[in-house]
Amino acid sequence: MAEETLATILIGESHYAAIATAAQETLAFTPEKRGCDLIFFDAWKHSLRYPFTVETDGQTVLNPDMAQSISTIAYNYDKVELITVLGGGHHLALTLLDNGHPMDVILPDRPDLSLRDDATLVSVDFAKAIFLQLIATPFTSLACLKAAFPELPFAQIECPPANGDDDYVRSHLGNYFEANYSPEQLDAISSPAQRYKFWKLQSEMYADKCLELGIDYMRVPEPAISADGFLKPEHFGSDSTHANAAYGRIILDTIEARLGQKFMAWNSFG
């Protein structure tokens, strides 16, 4: 009896890139032959402005084009798994550079982490409420995906841990910040403790949201995290925000463990 075909659909914004790159480097590209395949959404084609949700009759729903693509894939495979890497960069948008109003928190399980003297201390609840102003969109996308495909196994992957290396962060801020911020601002990056804390807060918010929506939440696996909770240097990406393909491969391994089988090939859509 032929083995069941399984499509793992990966949908994300920028953090899916590490996983997709790892897939391209370690899997075959076979658009026709089906097996256990990773099929990712080509967010890069839409300059990260792809509307995952649309308003229809006063309701917010999954973009019909996305829904159709997923349905088409589902039609062509025996089983489908949905994996998302939505959002993820907002903790850095809030804290990476000193925007004149540094913010800091005390994590209840890590009161030992240093506090910036010049930061406004806010409660974790208040910080999360401020955060929510930024991450409402990916939360809505998760909800709409789940609503459109309630029966599909669905997991959101935790975004990569923060980069704890100040020198690396300073020297890899990227063109946008370098073009729009003064040298003083570029030098005034957040502290590693701040970057860790806000990554953790954001992760908690995603975990809570996924629990609420009935979506599994896949934490970053241990091999990808340093002893003090940061992204390992060997996994640093080309900028201070993202991880590289080696990290992506670890995530692929984690997904394969969840599936109980190895990927054979990759493909993309969108």
Next chain:
Amino acid sequence: MTHPYRNLPAYTRWSLAVAEPAYPEVNPVVGFPFKVGPQDKVATAGSCFAQHIARRLKASGYNYFVAEPGHPLAQESLAERYNYRVFSARYANLYTTRQLVQLIERAYGERQPLADHWELPNGRFVDPLRPTIEPNGFSSLAELEADRRQHLASVRRMFEELDVFVFTLGLTEAWVDNVDGTVFPVCPGVAGGNFDPDRHIFHNFGIGEVVEDLRVAIGRILAVNPSARFILTVSPVPLIATAEDRHVLVSTTYSKSVLRVACDEIARAFPERVGYFPSYEIIMGTFNRGRYFAPDLRSVTEEGVSHVMRIFMETVSTGGANELPPPPQTDDVEAALSRLEEAQRVVCEEELLELARKQEASTGLN
């Protein structure tokens, strides 16, 4: 025949000043000792009625001084939900004059209440002197303690930098820790903590105590800010309940009477520094025939607050334009959030450019 009443101004005559004018025209302010200009940093504290004054000052374009604004990325409604920007610092309601004195003492390290924290059934923590300041309680004791340190630093800054301090006196009844005399804003057990009848004592402050508290508070503030001026008002909001074994109307009249007399004594004692502003009279005066209370006979209506603030602006403010930049508005916060989102999008898009290049190379497609 002549007598002292013959040539007194119209405002001294009830018929001319209260009974005959249309109710919106009644203005009980005569000769306020100083003016408040748009450049003056005006701080507020006091009972819940003080929140109305704060809100209207903010909206009026005057320099409402907030020393503890939270974070600028929080929109106004969010900040207020967490009790930021409701008053000039995040102390919540200060109902009694003793609380004001003790706030000053705590800010300058002279009082460390034994009731340091209360633990909620859900494992979170509250500050006994600000039990509802954090909507769901603080997530850890460390968070509570750090927030309190930051708060008290903001209180110091507020007292040291303000130009005008508006204090609304609310109550004379309070619950006191009989071990160290700390006055709680809310009876222990109501919003956290456990009521201990042996430790938590009811006290109804008398006129001598309230006057002395105001003298001490004003003296302490002037010691760190010699140019500060003070506006005292009495909240017209009745007691929601009295702990005295008597009718709540009787207790309310007692409390408001004590507070009103205390304001008069202090205004007379500091004639150039302290002005009494008659919010109480405007709301309670019979001339308005009860219009300024909602059906619950406790909540002051917007019409009443408007009358109070209109008289304030006409008689206490200089009426000049505010040249200071306005406080952050919702649009500013949204613009800041949009910039952050755009920055993140651009950085993330750059990440994808490399993926696109590799993908096209892998698939032979371009």
